[in-house]
Amino acid sequence: MKINRLIYILGIVCLSVTTYAQKKEFKFGKINPEDFNIRPSGQDSAAAAVKIFDVGDCYFQYNERTGFSFIFERHIRYKIINKNAYDLADFKIPLYKSSNSNREDLLRMEAATYNMEAGKMAVTKLSKDSKFTEEFNKNYQIKKYTLGNVKEGSIIEYKYAISSPFIFNLRGWTFQSDIPTLYSEYNVRIPEYFVYKPSYQGYYKINQTKNEMVNANYIIGINSNATYTQYVMENVPSLKKEPFITTVDDYMTSIDFELMGTRYPNDTYRDLTGNWPKIIKGLVSDENFGLFVKKNAAAKSLLPSIIKTETDPLKITTLIYNYIKSNVKWNDSYNLYTSELNPKTILDKKTGNSADINLLLLSFLREAKIDANALLVSTRSNGMHPGFPLITKFNSVLVHVKGLGKDLILDATNKDHFLGMVSFENLNHQGFSIDIKTETGAWITTEPEFGDEKIYSYMLTLDKENKLKGSILQYYKGYGALSRRNSYRSNANEAEFIKNIKKDKQGLEIDSYKLNNLDNFDEILSEELAVTIEENVEEAGNLIYLNPLLYERTKENFFKHETRNFPVDFAYPMKESIRAIINFPADYDIEKLPQGGVFKLPENKGSFSISFINQDKTVLVRSTIEINKTLFKPEEYFDIKELFKTIIEKQAEQIVFKKKS
Numbered sequence: 001m002k003i004n005r006l007i008y009i010l011g012i013v014c015l016s017v018t019t020y021a022q023k024k025e026f027k028f029g030k031i032n033p034e035d036f037n038i039r040p041s042g043q044d045s046a047a048a049a050v051k052i053f054d055v056g057d058c059y060f061q062y063n064e065r066t067g068f069s070f071i072f073e074r075h076i077r078y079k080i081i082n083k084n085a086y087d088l089a090d091f092k093i094p095l096y097k098s099s100n101s102n103r104e105d106l107l108r109m110e111a112a113t114y115n116m117e118a119g120k121m122a123v124t125k126l127s128k129d130s131k132f133t134e135e136f137n138k139n140y141q142i143k144k145y146t147l148g149n150v151k152e153g154s155i156i157e158y159k160y161a162i163s164s165p166f167i168f169n170l171r172g173w174t175f176q177s178d179i180p181t182l183y184s185e186y187n188v189r190i191p192e193y194f195v196y197k198p199s200y201q202g203y204y205k206i207n208q209t210k211n212e213m214v215n216a217n218y219i220i221g222i223n224s225n226a227t228y229t230q231y232v233m234e235n236v237p238s239l240k241k242e243p244f245i246t247t248v249d250d251y252m253t254s255i256d257f258e259l260m261g262t263r264y265p266n267d268t269y270r271d272l273t274g275n276w277p278k279i280i281k282g283l284v285s286d287e288n289f290g291l292f293v294k295k296n297a298a299a300k301s302l303l304p305s306i307i308k309t310e311t312d313p314l315k316i317t318t319l320i321y322n323y324i325k326s327n328v329k330w331n332d333s334y335n336l337y338t339s340e341l342n343p344k345t346i347l348d349k350k351t352g353n354s355a356d357i358n359l360l361l362l363s364f365l366r367e368a369k370i371d372a373n374a375l376l377v378s379t380r381s382n383g384m385h386p387g388f389p390l391i392t393k394f395n396s397v398l399v400h401v402k403g404l405g406k407d408l409i410l411d412a413t414n415k416d417h418f419l420g421m422v423s424f425e426n427l428n429h430q431g432f433s434i435d436i437k438t439e440t441g442a443w444i445t446t447e448p449e450f451g452d453e454k455i456y457s458y459m460l461t462l463d464k465e466n467k468l469k470g471s472i473l474q475y476y477k478g479y480g481a482l483s484r485r486n487s488y489r490s491n492a493n494e495a496e497f498i499k500n501i502k503k504d505k506q507g508l509e510i511d512s513y514k515l516n517n518l519d520n521f522d523e524i525l526s527e528e529l530a531v532t533i534e535e536n537v538e539e540a541g542n543l544i545y546l547n548p549l550l551y552e553r554t555k556e557n558f559f560k561h562e563t564r565n566f567p568v569d570f571a572y573p574m575k576e577s578i579r580a581i582i583n584f585p586a587d588y589d590i591e592k593l594p595q596g597g598v599f600k601l602p603e604n605k606g607s608f609s610i611s612f613i614n615q616d617k618t619v620l621v622r623s624t625i626e627i628n629k630t631l632f633k634p635e636e637y638f639d640i641k642e643l644f645k646t647i648i649e650k651q652a653e654q655i656v657f658k659k660k661s
Contacts, residue, residue: 026055026075028159031114031121035155038079044180044238049085051181052077052155058171059189060226062218068191070164071107072171077157078179080150085179089113089150091158093143094136102165106143109160113147124149168272169392170196172256173231174249175206181236186255189226191218195261195269199386199393202253203565207232222265231255243558244568246380246428251566258390279391280434280441283374288337290436293359293374298344299367307368314404316368318419321410324361328352330413334379334396334425354396354413361412362399366436375400375409377431377446380571384428387443398422400433400444409446416485418521420449424479427571429631447630451573452479456552458580462657466537466544468582474527479572481525485518505551507535543591544657548580548612548621553651559641568632568640580621587660590614594653599646601639605629608647612655619655 025032040047057073078088091111097103113124124147132144147156164171173186187210190196200206209232216226233253241248261271271278284290306323307316328346333353340346343363346356358374365372375398378385382395399410409431411422427448434441453476460470476484491497494513502508511530517523538545547553559568596611606627613620625647632640 026053028075028110028157029112029123031155033116033121035077035079036116036153038182040081040180042237047180047238048080048082049088049179050079050081051177051179051184052079053183053185054175054181055184056171056173056186057189058187060167060191060194060216060218066165068167068193068218070167070170071161072164073159073161075157075159077155080152080154080156082152086150089147089156091145091147093145093160093162095141095143095162096164096166097139097141098166103141104162104164104166107161107163109143109145109158111145111147111158112156113149114155114157115149115151115153122149167194168259170257170259172199172254174252174254175231175233176202176204176236176239176253178238178240178248180238182234184233184236186231187228188231188257189214189216189228191216192225192227193262193264194259195263196257197260197388197390199256199258199388199390200254201249201256201383201386202251204233204236204253206253206255242561242564242566244570245566246569247383250383258392276389276432276441277439279389280439282391283434284436284439286337287341288339289355289359289374292338292341292343293363293366293436295342296363296367298342298347299364302347303364303368306364313370317365317370317401317404317408317410320364320368320370321361321412321419324357324364325412325415325417328357328360328412330354330357334382336376336391336394336397354411357412358397358399358410361410362436365399365401370401371403373400373402373433373435374398375431375433375444375446377426378428379425380428381425385430385432387430394432396426398426398431398446400431407444414482414486416482416489416521421478421482422446422448424571427630448478448572450478451575451627452483453477453575454480455577456579458548458550458578458582460531460533460581461583462537462544462546462585462588464585466534466539468531468533468536470531472527472529472531474529476525484525484527488515488518507533508551509533542659542661544588544659545654546582546657547652547654548582548619549578549623549651550580552576552578553623554625554644554647555652557641557644557648559637559644564634564637566634568637570627570630570632572630574625574627576623576625578621578623580619582619582621582655584617584619584657586617588617588657589660590619590655591658592656593619594650594655597650599643601643605632605636606640606643608643608650610650623651 035052038050040050054076058070060068060070062068093106095104095106111126115122126145126147130146134142134144136142150156175184208229210228210230212228213225214228216224218224239248239252259272261269263269307319310316310319329351331351331353335353335355338355338359339353343360346352346360362372362374376394377396377398378394379396385393401408401410408420409422411417411426414423427446429446430443431446432441433444455475457473460468462468488497498510498513502510509532511532514528516526536550593612593614598609600607608625610623
């Protein structure tokens with residue numbers, strides 16, 4: 001199921017300066033004196049900096065030996081408002097390099113800080129000892145620069161150029177950031193030999209101010225043209241990261257380009273990735289994708305010892321899945337392609353990226369005659385795939401199993417995943433399923449059939465010293481269980497885990513602890529705690545105040561803004577139940593018992609219920625929160641915000657006891 005992004009054209013906040021587009025002064029070092037008076041206003045009045053302008057140019061050049069490459073130039077200037085923006089003085093330029101020695105090169109870089117001192121402008125240029133180079137990994141080198149003499153009121157600017165041979169992905173442009181932008185412009189000149197597909201993101205309209213053919217001779221003796229397109233945006237408000245989203249980049253106004261095809265002189269048009277059949281065919285014939293899966297020597301050798309005499313397809317799938325996730329450890333890297341050419345190499349290394357592991361799983365399943373496909377996905381941090389044929393918008397792969405009564409999506413990158421569970425990062429609503437045998441594909445939903453479920457059960461007795469003593473039982477299902485298992489395994493030992501449980505729980509002493517079903521995924525993960533709790537009861541005269549939900553109540557509303565311009569994305573459904581039984585002394589009476597209630601979102605999208613019952617010196621409290629929908633549209637934001645506001649208010653209410661005279 002394809003998720004359609006809703007586009008909203010919103011009112012753009014104005015800043016307290018003249019529109020910068022009218023000035024068009026982009027010469028390095030030429031600072032307008034009035035720029036020192038720039039101040040943000042409106043919804044961005046508290047901004048720590050203002051981006052005065054951000055101008056980019058992308059154009060091509062040709063070399064007889066290496067062919068086409070593109071030059072990317074950028075010139076950016078900031079006004080620093082306060083110290084919270086001092087980190088803008090630290091600038092990074094990542095440069096990509098491939099395994100075949102092709103690499104991006106930094107052609108030039110200049111930067112400076114400007115301050116008004118005694119009515120005159122003082123310039124601090126980038127010093128030689130403020131330049132650093134970091135070999136980040138095998139694919140990226142990062143150039144780092146630090147400007148000096150940056151203070152409140154400073155103006156800083158950077159100007160640099162990069163040469164890149166990687167023309168498949170032309171440099172895109174982001175018009176919006178986490179600070180307000182007065183003027184943003186991107187100029188692109190594309191030779192007539194290349195056809196690129198633009199991809200737009202965000203909620204604001206990008207103005208295309210120029211789109212024309214211009215002369216551009218790349219090869220000596222051959223006259224040619226280029227398409228010159230200019231994109232401009234003015235007075236762009238900042239976009240702040242908010243909770244429950246995929247990545248903020250999904251919602252920032254931007255444009256990207258992917259090469260669809262070529263039409264060189266004396267040659268026919270060559271379609272590279274312009275349609276799904278072309279993309280599928282390319283993947284199936286790729287030695288790090290389809291050809292990797294088809295190599296069956298390792299699977300043929302190991303399958304007899306894995307499945308033995310089992311004939312049931314679901315059980316065979318489970319046995320293979322458990323074998324792969326137990327024998328190959330994920331290296332924390334997402335990738336669409338394998339790092340090796342042969343499945344046996346991955347098994348021997350016992351480690352690999354997401355494609356290594358899941359395409360290895362697919363190879364074994366296919367050899368066992370299980371109907372399974374490769375499932376292309378874009379992770380949450382990589383952003384939503386726009387839905388049309390763009391191979392570069394995918395960055396990971398899962399396995400889509402069919403014919404088992406219901407479809408299953410498998411992800412063997414975590415040994416704590418059970419059959420049908422994929423990592424939170426891979427829950428991005430949709431994926432593209434590719435049948436390697438028939439070379440066909442289709443979008444399918446990746447919405448999980450289970451969610452994050454937690455159950456907390458308190459059985460406590462309140463004594464006259466205001467201590468609570470008894471037991472806490474905690475149950476975890478689905479993603480709640482996965483999270484708890486990950487938390488438990490991340491500690492060196494159980495004693496350290498117990499210490500971390502107590503860390504943010506005031507007055508909690510754990511007298512004994514037991515964890516059940518850590519490695520049994522068919523059963524509910526549970527914890528049994530014998531506890532003594534102090535410092536959670538308040539006494540005022542003969543009145544005793546107690547919040548019976550103790551440590552598990554919701555204390556903060558994640559939805560603080562009045563409106564929200566992009567969806568609320570929970571990734572999976574959630575349910576949290578708290579049941580508290582509090583026994584209190586015979587000479588205590590209930591002075592005040594909070595009133596319960598049931599609060600529901602429209603169409604059963606979510607609900608909250610809470611109840612308080614007093615019977616025979618025992619108070620029974622039940623609280624349940626359910627979020628049944630994974631993705632809420634911006635127009636549904638008010639409802640979800642008000643639901644959590646109610647949850648916080650009601651769960652904060654206290655029981656008031658009164659001591660008998």
